[in-house]
Amino acid sequence: MRLYRLRSRTGFCIYSEQGRDLVKFINDLRNSPLKFFGLSVRGEKLYGYVGSGDLAALERLADKHKLVCERIDEKGAAKELRGYKRRIGLVIGFFLSVGLVAFLSDRVMIIEVGGNETIPAERILSHLEDAGVYIGSSISSVNLRHVERQVAAMDKDIDWVGIKHIGSRVTVEINEMTHPPEMERKNTPCNIVAAHDAQITGVRLYSGMLIPMVGDGVRKGDILVSGVVDTKYGRSFYVHSIGEITGVYTEKMTFSERFCTEEKVCVGEKSAKALKIFGHKLIYSPAELPSGDYEYSETDEQFTFLGLSLPVYRITGHYRIMEAQSVTLTEEQAEQNIMERIEKYEQNFLDGGAEILNKDIEKTADKNGVTLTVTYTLEGEIGEEKMIFAKYEPPKEPEKEPDEKKEG
Numbered sequence: 001m002r003l004y005r006l007r008s009r010t011g012f013c014i015y016s017e018q019g020r021d022l023v024k025f026i027n028d029l030r031n032s033p034l035k036f037f038g039l040s041v042r043g044e045k046l047y048g049y050v051g052s053g054d055l056a057a058l059e060r061l062a063d064k065h066k067l068v069c070e071r072i073d074e075k076g077a078a079k080e081l082r083g084y085k086r087r088i089g090l091v092i093g094f095f096l097s098v099g100l101v102a103f104l105s106d107r108v109m110i111i112e113v114g115g116n117e118t119i120p121a122e123r124i125l126s127h128l129e130d131a132g133v134y135i136g137s138s139i140s141s142v143n144l145r146h147v148e149r150q151v152a153a154m155d156k157d158i159d160w161v162g163i164k165h166i167g168s169r170v171t172v173e174i175n176e177m178t179h180p181p182e183m184e185r186k187n188t189p190c191n192i193v194a195a196h197d198a199q200i201t202g203v204r205l206y207s208g209m210l211i212p213m214v215g216d217g218v219r220k221g222d223i224l225v226s227g228v229v230d231t232k233y234g235r236s237f238y239v240h241s242i243g244e245i246t247g248v249y250t251e252k253m254t255f256s257e258r259f260c261t262e263e264k265v266c267v268g269e270k271s272a273k274a275l276k277i278f279g280h281k282l283i284y285s286p287a288e289l290p291s292g293d294y295e296y297s298e299t300d301e302q303f304t305f306l307g308l309s310l311p312v313y314r315i316t317g318h319y320r321i322m323e324a325q326s327v328t329l330t331e332e333q334a335e336q337n338i339m340e341r342i343e344k345y346e347q348n349f350l351d352g353g354a355e356i357l358n359k360d361i362e363k364t365a366d367k368n369g370v371t372l373t374v375t376y377t378l379e380g381e382i383g384e385e386k387m388i389f390a391k392y393e394p395p396k397e398p399e400k401e402p403d404e405k406k407e408g
Contacts, residue, residue, distance in 0.1 A: 009037060009049040011072035014062055022046050025065045034058060047072075107278065108137050109168035109311055116174045119157055124174060127151045135311045136278020139165055189238035189388040192225035194218045198247035198382045208241030218247070218382075227388050238388060245383035248357065251350075251376045255341050257334040258369035264293065264322040276300065276313040287319060295320040334370045335363070342374060354380030 014025065026046065029036065034057055039048040050058050055071065062069035111128065113121045128134065131147045131154075148161040160175035192208065199217045203210060208225040212218055225241040272287035296319055303312040329337070346356070358377035363370065 010052050010055045010074050011047070011049050012055070012058060013045055013047050013070045013072055014067050015045040015070075016067050018066065019044075020066060022067070025062065025067055028061060028065070029058075032057075032061060034061070105168065106138055106140050107168060107311065108133060108135055108139060108165075108170050110309065111135065111170045111172065113172045113174065115176070117176060119155070119174065119176060123155070124151070124158075124172065127154045128172065130154065133163070133170060136280070139168075139170075188240055189227045190241055190385045191223050191227045191388060192241045192243055192245060192383040193386045194220055194222045194224055194245075194247075194382055195384045196220055196247070196249035196251075196382050198249035200224075200245060200247045200382075201379060202244075202246040204244040206242040207239050208243060210243075224383050241385070243383065244381060246380060247382040248377065248379045249382060251378060252373065253342075253345065253376070254371060254373050255338045255345075256369055256371045257329070257338050259329050259331075259334060259367075261327055261329065262324050263327045265325050265327075266295075266320045267323045268321040270319040270321070272317040272319070274315045274317070276315050278311050281315065287317065289319070293322045295322060331365060331370060335372070338370060338372050342372070350376070350378070354378040 014022065016022070022041070022044070026039075034054045035051045036054075036058075037049040039046065041047075052074065059069045111125065111133070113124050116124060125134075128147070128151060131150045132142050133144075133147055144163045144165070148163050152158050152161045157177050158174060159177040162173040162175075164171050197217075197219050200212055200214050203214055205225060208227055209229050210225055211223050218224065224245050225243050227239050227241045228236055229239055230236050270287040272283060273285035274281050274283040276282075296317065298315055298317045300313045300315050303310045303314070350356075355378065356376055357379055360375040360377075362373040362375070364373070365371070
């Protein structure tokens with residue numbers, strides 16, 4: 001769009017009632033300091049626009065050449081806004097919009113956390129909130145360099161923190177603390193003993209002296225690898241035994257479930273609604289809190305405007321009212337509950353790396369409940385280290401020969 005279309009201007013039409021030529025007038029107009037736009041000659045008339053303040057000077061120039069100057073129309077921003085000068089609401093809305101934009105430009109709208117591998121982002125956001133940086137907080141009132149040092153001092157797992165902001169977006173980079181690996185003492189004398197009654201199926205020996213061989217049976221506590229090594233010269237010395245001894249062993253577990261039990265059952269739900277604006281929660285639909293036990297969870301929905309995420313959330317809190325009730329189970333239901341517990345046990349509590357070769361389940365039931373006894377046949381690591389406490393004996397001093405009596 002050309003610039004003159006935005007200016008306040010007045011349209012004019014200049015012509016001669018006596019048939020005078022317009023060429024001299026046009027030349028004088030071009031040499032004058034008047035600002036004009038869009039000149040065009042249509043027949044014997046000259047059309048164009050001139051600044052609203054220059055219309056009187058244009059009329060005088062036309063009179064000088066015995067020409068008629070007629071005002072046609074008026075255009076520009078001034079004319080368009082003149083119709084709104086009595087609309088106070090628009091003026092107030094304009095200034096409120098400017099104020100809102102200025103306010104939001106100094107507020108934290110988005111926080112991005114990066115560089116964290118083991119530290120949850122929620123934990124870092126909690127540290128930032130304690131340091132004064134949260135959704136809706138003022139950026140200009142916070143010293144980000146001070147916040148960096150403060151967050152690093154709050155968490156022993158954080159080595160370095162870098163914070164920067166671009167507009168309303170705050171980016172946090174975390175460098176986690178690198179902990180030195182635990183030093184395993186390899187110079188402490190120890191034996192490897194059996195942790196289970198087992199039959200040895202495999203041996204990987206790196207240090208020490210192997211006592212039983214592959215295929216031998218051992219009892220719990222028997223020495224598998226000795227840290228006392230004898231040499232061919234009849235001497236002994238202590239070492240830190242290192243090895244992997246695998247074997248087949250059994251493990252028995254018992255699981256029971258009663259037919260009549262007490263369980264907490266959900267007997268009703270209540271909800272509360274609130275708005276979270278700039279980190280502050282405003283409850284507009286509270287819920288009557290139950291007097292007994294309840295479980296609470298909440299969901300949030302963030303408002304957006306023209307694709308921009310706003311720091312405004314609709315929070316819905318869910319209260320699940322729990323009540324202890326007597327539950328009667330059938331034998332099948334009780335057995336199903338036990339099988340679920342057995343599955344969880346196998347996933348979480350069996351010896352790490354042990355392979356289940358066989359599983360024998362023995363069931364007993366009476367009027368009170370069901371009991372399942374599970375006998376596992378496992379193959380895995382059976383050795384564990386036991387330190388050797390050697391008795392310290394100070395070296396003996398050589399015996400001194402008795403002094404010979406001097407001859408008299």
